[in-house]
Amino acid sequence: MADEQGRHPSRRAFLTSAAALGAGAGLAGAARANGPDPLITEVQDWARGFGEGVDATPYGLPIRFEHDVIRRNVEWLTADTISSINFTPIHALDGTITPQGCAFERHHSGAIELAKPDYRLMVNGLVDKPLVFTYADLERFPRENHVYFCECAANSGMEWAGAQLNGAQFTHGMIHNMEYTGVPLRALLQEAGLGPAGDLSDKWVFVEGADASSNGRSIPMEKALDDVLVAFKANGEALRKEHGYPVRLVVPGWEGNMWVKWLRRIEVMDGPVESREETSKYTDVLADGTARKWTWVMDAKSVITSPSPQSPITHGPGPLVITGLAWSGHGAIRRVDVSTDGGISWQTARLSREGESKALSRFYLDIDWDGSEMLLQSRAMDDTGYVQPTKDQLREVRGLNSVYHNNGIQTWHVKTSGEAENVEVS
Amino acid sequence: MADEQGRHPSRRAFLTSAAALGAGAGLAGAARANGPDPLITEVQDWARGFGEGVDATPYGLPIRFEHDVIRRNVEWLTADTISSINFTPIHALDGTITPQGCAFERHHSGAIELAKPDYRLMVNGLVDKPLVFTYADLERFPRENHVYFCECAANSGMEWAGAQLNGAQFTHGMIHNMEYTGVPLRALLQEAGLGPAGDLSDKWVFVEGADASSNGRSIPMEKALDDVLVAFKANGEALRKEHGYPVRLVVPGWEGNMWVKWLRRIEVMDGPVESREETSKYTDVLADGTARKWTWVMDAKSVITSPSPQSPITHGPGPLVITGLAWSGHGAIRRVDVSTDGGISWQTARLSREGESKALSRFYLDIDWDGSEMLLQSRAMDDTGYVQPTKDQLREVRGLNSVYHNNGIQTWHVKTSGEAENVEVS
Numbered sequence: 001m002a003d004e005q006g007r008h009p010s011r012r013a014f015l016t017s018a019a020a021l022g023a024g025a026g027l028a029g030a031a032r033a034n035g036p037d038p039l040i041t042e043v044q045d046w047a048r049g050f051g052e053g054v055d056a057t058p059y060g061l062p063i064r065f066e067h068d069v070i071r072r073n074v075e076w077l078t079a080d081t082i083s084s085i086n087f088t089p090i091h092a093l094d095g096t097i098t099p100q101g102c103a104f105e106r107h108h109s110g111a112i113e114l115a116k117p118d119y120r121l122m123v124n125g126l127v128d129k130p131l132v133f134t135y136a137d138l139e140r141f142p143r144e145n146h147v148y149f150c151e152c153a154a155n156s157g158m159e160w161a162g163a164q165l166n167g168a169q170f171t172h173g174m175i176h177n178m179e180y181t182g183v184p185l186r187a188l189l190q191e192a193g194l195g196p197a198g199d200l201s202d203k204w205v206f207v208e209g210a211d212a213s214s215n216g217r218s219i220p221m222e223k224a225l226d227d228v229l230v231a232f233k234a235n236g237e238a239l240r241k242e243h244g245y246p247v248r249l250v251v252p253g254w255e256g257n258m259w260v261k262w263l264r265r266i267e268v269m270d271g272p273v274e275s276r277e278e279t280s281k282y283t284d285v286l287a288d289g290t291a292r293k294w295t296w297v298m299d300a301k302s303v304i305t306s307p308s309p310q311s312p313i314t315h316g317p318g319p320l321v322i323t324g325l326a327w328s329g330h331g332a333i334r335r336v337d338v339s340t341d342g343g344i345s346w347q348t349a350r351l352s353r354e355g356e357s358k359a360l361s362r363f364y365l366d367i368d369w370d371g372s373e374m375l376l377q378s379r380a381m382d383d384t385g386y387v388q389p390t391k392d393q394l395r396e397v398r399g400l401n402s403v404y405h406n407n408g409i410q411t412w413h414v415k416t417s418g419e420a421e422n423v424e425v426s
Numbered sequence: 427m428a429d430e431q432g433r434h435p436s437r438r439a440f441l442t443s444a445a446a447l448g449a450g451a452g453l454a455g456a457a458r459a460n461g462p463d464p465l466i467t468e469v470q471d472w473a474r475g476f477g478e479g480v481d482a483t484p485y486g487l488p489i490r491f492e493h494d495v496i497r498r499n500v501e502w503l504t505a506d507t508i509s510s511i512n513f514t515p516i517h518a519l520d521g522t523i524t525p526q527g528c529a530f531e532r533h534h535s536g537a538i539e540l541a542k543p544d545y546r547l548m549v550n551g552l553v554d555k556p557l558v559f560t561y562a563d564l565e566r567f568p569r570e571n572h573v574y575f576c577e578c579a580a581n582s583g584m585e586w587a588g589a590q591l592n593g594a595q596f597t598h599g600m601i602h603n604m605e606y607t608g609v610p611l612r613a614l615l616q617e618a619g620l621g622p623a624g625d626l627s628d629k630w631v632f633v634e635g636a637d638a639s640s641n642g643r644s645i646p647m648e649k650a651l652d653d654v655l656v657a658f659k660a661n662g663e664a665l666r667k668e669h670g671y672p673v674r675l676v677v678p679g680w681e682g683n684m685w686v687k688w689l690r691r692i693e694v695m696d697g698p699v700e701s702r703e704e705t706s707k708y709t710d711v712l713a714d715g716t717a718r719k720w721t722w723v724m725d726a727k728s729v730i731t732s733p734s735p736q737s738p739i740t741h742g743p744g745p746l747v748i749t750g751l752a753w754s755g756h757g758a759i760r761r762v763d764v765s766t767d768g769g770i771s772w773q774t775a776r777l778s779r780e781g782e783s784k785a786l787s788r789f790y791l792d793i794d795w796d797g798s799e800m801l802l803q804s805r806a807m808d809d810t811g812y813v814q815p816t817k818d819q820l821r822e823v824r825g826l827n828s829v830y831h832n833n834g835i836q837t838w839h840v841k842t843s844g845e846a847e848n849v850e851v852s
Contacts, residue, residue, distance in 0.1 A: 051536025
């Protein structure tokens with residue numbers, strides 16, 4: 001009975017207010033005020049007979065009532081659906097793990113179907129012996145499990161021009177968070193034979209996918225030998241087709257474009273390739289028109305997922321759970337602050353567990369809403385001490401020409417009706 | 427370049443053997459011996475055109491090549507599929523999270539369909555004010571996130587009579603492991619008003635589901651106020667129908683039967699109900715014919731998931747990854763040992779991360795297989811110091827009449843062909 005020993009003083013304080021509400025208009029009050037509630041006092045149809053048997057769905061799907069919790073694309077952004085994006089319904093999810101079925105997709109030439117027997121991975125270039133691995137070969141190397149977020153560099157990209165997309169799914173939904181199983185890339189590089197450590201500091205790897213776009217990216221050797229995974233499972237099961245089945249690269253904390261899907265080739269080189277995907281794309285155009293490259297790491301960022309435009313408040317004043325996600329490509333989230341007044345004052349939110357490095361953190365702030373308008377914001381801090389900036393602070397440095405790497409503080413204007421809207425405050 | 431600094435000596439030793447193999451018959455050798463491999467040297471069909479667009483699967487499913495990674499029931503066990511079970515394909519999964527789509531089901535009167543607007547949860551009995559909560563009410567209480575395993579008390583139950591079911595899915599697959607989001611049960615009990623802590627020590631709660639079986643179970647108040655969750659999300663999304671949508675009880679570390687689905691009523695009582703599900707069922711019949719009751723906690727247990735009968739070795743001698751799952755209802759897994767000779771000698775396996783309390787741990791042992799027969803076993807130890815017993819040790823205490831709570835050490839006989847079979851060794 002730990003709770004009786006005062007371990008959770010903040011929760012106990014909250015419950016005092018919830019109890020008052022329970023005796024009033026909310027919670028149980030409504031049912032009692034209108035007399036007995038037949039949904040609890042009468043035997044219902046679903047208790048009169050049998051439900052579905054265990055042979056009904058060998059692989060299950062969400063119940064039909066959740067049909068709207070799906071990936072969505074935005075028509076005016078997605079004239080071409082092949083080289084395009086959709087968004088994770090983060091406004092309707094909770095916890096930290098993203099189910100594969102609704103984890104966002106971004107393809108450069110569409111999601112290809114590649115069977116395990118047809119799979120090959122070549123390691124070539126500046127190695128002692130070039131190698132070609134089959135899928136079965138990869139399964140013989142020591143494996144690791146890690147939970148990591150994957151965020152597209154263009155997540156929140158439309159918001160550089162001001163508040164545009166009205167929902168957390170669309171402003172921040174190019175992100176997912178899964179538990180990966182795979183082989184460290186360093187194990188495959190060492191199998192092919194690398195020179196002594198001292199000679200590696202100026203080396204790079206160039207990684208390519210098996211799809212038509214090939215989506216080639218250069219990665220410095222230091223990162224390649226650090227925490228990059230050649231992954232074949234996500235959340236326990238085989239990768240989904242749209243996430244790179246059977247094998248994708250996992251580049252923890254770095255922009256999603258580098259997490260090459262349908263991984264086909266890794267070449268060790270003495271410099272970067274300067275491919276299309278790291279020059280004309282995925283670089284940051286600054287105010288003076290010059291482009292900044294090698295902006296791999298996704299900086300600390302957060303967003304309130306509820307309440308938000310797609311997840312309005314559906315009840316009156318009283319207890320309200322404010323919740324959202326925070327993450328940093330540099331390490332673990334240490335703290336998230338929430339403002340209800342557009343950044344004038346801040347309260348420290350509760351993290352659902354100690355932040356994990358390069359993985360999503362879930363935060364909660366339990367408030368007693370007085371029913372008035374709010375300008376909701378969240379501000380993440382990671383374990384390097386970095387604090388998520390405002391959009392204005394970002395624009396001071398970056399100007400207005402950017403598409404990528406917008407980690408500015410998001411504002412939702414919550415009205416007295418409980419509805420919310422994407423706005424900016426200065 | 428941490429690996430160059432000797433942080434992983436065991437892995438480096440392993441790679442020495444893998445490299446030797448790479449130059450010989452295995453890995454890249456085979457492709458080179460037969461000339462260039464067109465699957466890597468030639469442009470393939472999937473690189474000639476576009477793949478699928480981002481509007482193809484708003485909610486995605488596994489790729490068709492993984493059609494056999496599904497829940498399965500066993501016909502001779504499942505004459506009635508309504509009050510029955512199926513099994514998680516643990517032989518084909520990796521990591522620790524179980525995807526909802528293939529997480530086992532056990533129903534007492536089938537999986538019912540219950541919409542959120544129709545959902546009610548009553549808290550009554552020895553409380554200050556009986557309450558009825560709607561789903562929307564529950565969303566206003568402070569939430570928590572926790573990863574927990576759920577194991578049916580009858581998992582491995584058929585094996586009391588000796589090795590019977592030929593596959594880890596069937597011997598150990600009545601288990602899953604998900605990240606739950608929910609409200610602590612204590613918060614709802616406190617909302618309804620409980621007496622002072624001193625008066626609660628002999629109190630119980632009786633919990634019921636909304637399905638026809640109602641599946642009532644008694645839980646002592648100490649557990650109810652500790653870590654029990656009233657959960658509405660699993661792995662981030664709404665619970666699936668077959669897992670209790672919209673609300674189930676999560677009773678960490680305790681037998682799955684108590685994790686009441688479609689949770690409908692919680693009554694505070696001054697003693698247990700002694701319901702059907704805790705007297706004629708879910709008790710352990712001992713050698714002398716008497717039944718032992720209140721065996722709630724699932725003791726420490728483990729199983730090798732690969733190689734196993736459904737996941738044979740498909741290659742010759744050389745590097746082999748042995749992997750499996752371990753868990754304890756008493757706390758965290760601290761160590762797993764693996765034997766290849768039927769329990770004569772043991773090697774300590776590598777845990778993929780520090781064990782979490784009442785959650786699955788993944789273990790790996792990377793060996794250099796000499797191609798000879800093996801009697802594979804795993805043995806889990808939890809943070810209370812408890813060591814998983816042999817089946818013979820269990821039978822000495824429990825006799826042969828039991829169905830539930832078989833946490834004995836499992837043996838797979840791996841043949842020189844790589845095929846594996848369920849056996850027992852004495």
